[in-house]
Amino acid sequence: MSTSVTAFRSIRTVGTVLPAEALARAVDLKMPGQSASDYQLTPGMTVNAAVARAWEAVLGAHRAWTTALDKLPPGDPATALTRDRWLLPLLYELGWGRPTTLAAGLDVDAGLGETEPTHFPVSHRLSWPSDGDPQVWVPLHLVGAGVSLDTRTPGVAARAPQSMLQDYLNREDRTLWGVVSNGHLLRVLRDASALTKQSYVEFDLDDILNNQRYADFRLFFLTVHASRFAPHQDEPVAQAGTGDTDGPAGEEPDAVVEIAALRQETCWLEQWRTTGIADGARALLSLQHGVAAALQELGAGFVSHPGNSELRAVLAAAPDASKDLHRALLRIAYRLIVLFVAEDRGLLHAPGTSPAASTLYDRHFSTRRLRALATSRTGTRHTDLWDAHLIVTDALASDGLDVLGLSGMGDSLFGRNALGILAEAQLPNRSLLGAVRSLAQIVDPATGVPRSVDYRNLDSEELGGMYEGLLAYTPRYDPDARTFTLELAAGNERKTSGSYYTPTALISLVLGRVS
Known part of the structure; x- marks a missing residue:
């Protein structure tokens, strides 16, 4: 089988967000961070075994979702159904756990010439080191099956979901990569503030599952797994503790505790991108x-x-x-x-x-x-x-x-x-x-x-x-x-x-x- 992305009819790269060279090597587990432990799998489980297990679970969830969609009246955006019955279960199988629901969306501080923060109705996010202490995060905008990713939907989406999420990524310093999906298509985006054209990797979920394209699903799993987006511990940039030496005689000074910063630039997906550009x-x-x-x-x-x-x-x-x-x-x-x-x-x-x-x-x-x-x-x-x-x-x-x-x-x-x-x-x-x-x-x-x-x-x-x-x-x-x-x-x-x-x-x- 060719390792070219051309061999995968359900996968499309647009622009330079993730070079096709990276995906071509990822198929053969030749990119950085593709061991079982890098994918944070249960000890003893191989990457291919994890893909096979996820495939079976996802097939059933997709079938149930499409059956439920057929029962909805025409024009129904199917937002709750798509999120609860399909996209969140899918992401769970890809190691995302339960992303935080953002009922109020996310705001970005006012920029040059602005007087108020800009609001973005992003639906979910996964944060590190925790939801309670979000230093970096991945925004996930999950919309309904009846919502187009590329155009506004009156009464549902005031902006095209993709352009809204791309704008957010371009303006928010604490995030770099994002995911947008309506259940039919799932796209991986990256901060592209220096670009004028669209740039993303697209996975046609319907085509993958309706046509039993297991090889395409395998590459989808390898690329969109949550471990690809998780930041690694970076070099220490701050210190906690006073180092106080003014205490009672004989006492040791306060210990100096180094705190490592988290930056999404350290994630595996970013390393894939860098490697892919060089390749x-x-x-x-x-x-x-x-x-x-x-x-x-x-x-x-x-x-x-x-x-x-x-x-x-x-x-x-x-x-x-x-x-x-x-x-x-x-x-x-x-x-x-x-x-x-x-x-x-x-x-x-x-x-x-x-x-x-x-x-x-x-x-x-x-x-x-x-x-x-x-x-x-x-x-x-x-x-x-x-x-x-x-x-x-x-x-x-x-x-x-x-x-x-x-x-x-x-x-x-x-x-x-x-x-x-x-x-x-x-x-x-x-x-x-x-x-x-x-x-x-x-x-x-x-x-x-x-x-x-x-x-x-x-x-x-x-x-x-x-x-x-x-x-x-x-x-x-x-x-x-x-x-x-x-x-x-x-x-x-x-x-x-x-x-x-x-x-x-x-x-x-x-x-x-x-x-």
Whole structure:
């Protein structure tokens, strides 16, 4: 099973609150603090045994809750039912015990330019070291099944629950992480005061339990367990006791007692985030190398194929033609990545597409099929895989192709004319599969084992960053040896010549039209 978050259809990361790299490693218990004792389990119980026990309990609670929901009248927010019959039992199985109910919500001290504290109607919280002495806490905002997390609900929620909780996290210094849920979805949030876009990890609870996705539930348990949010004892920052030496003769001075501060920055989830960001930086570098390797595979395949004599003649006759070849190779890589993202997000086919058409596409024409083939075989000298890929890109560049359920997406990226000197060239299966393999897999920076790239959750910074490293490469074609190579250049030619295709169009397409 792939350790990529893509393998978990019910789990989604948005923004940078918790990098997908962290979740990918957590699946294999490779993140900090994943021993049984770190999860505060009963002595003798393993993590996997705890997950299995929670699974059985949660399945029953979810079934009872959904049955009760069906009996409510339309429009009922189902707040009490969702909290008491579903979310609180769920959290109990994840080590949260009984979070404190906040009938009056929480207030944050007045900020700059404000005259009164700001009120936040948060429903629950878990505090450390205790409810009576709350130094740090995790706010949990549990709303009813009939309440949207992303919009206000007249008469029930004056603000969208998620934006309200996010605002609270951004303004309250004594908390860092929070949880919001309406029973259907559960999201983990973090202080994101420096960000302008939403950022969270989302678990589709209905999908996990209705479709018996045990692997997804296991990752949910590993990530949302209360032990992930609990602060660790920090370094001493204050002292109690007077150290008085003025007492009766012969008496020892008052003992100095060190008091350790609690900070949620010390929790395991924050350590996961830090580790995930570091891993992500190394993975991004690995992905840059993967794109370079893909271009090398494609270039070598095109120039060596016996049927591409005209291409070789052009390259031999014009010294600058290798740059045209490089631009065309970049375009092919961009197109593959666009399709990776669109397919993994389930966005390539419009709603209502014929199941027969989408199945035909998936089984015989998709990049998902290419990625599967690339992990199991090296390929042959035949060109049928490239020919099939061109059928897809030609359809996307024109009016679509009904038999495959494809709609037109415009000529700017997928048209044959965008391939320049490669428009009519042939590519062996082994070269295409080698390129796909380089794009679809990276070497895990922590384990050294190849794993799938999580294109489903790739964001604009990662997409743009993939190509920055490629600007240091210069294409070279040797007409005598009929070889194509990428060599490290002394400077960044893109800054002065504009000879490299900018990824702006790709990013706009993937994260705009396709996201």
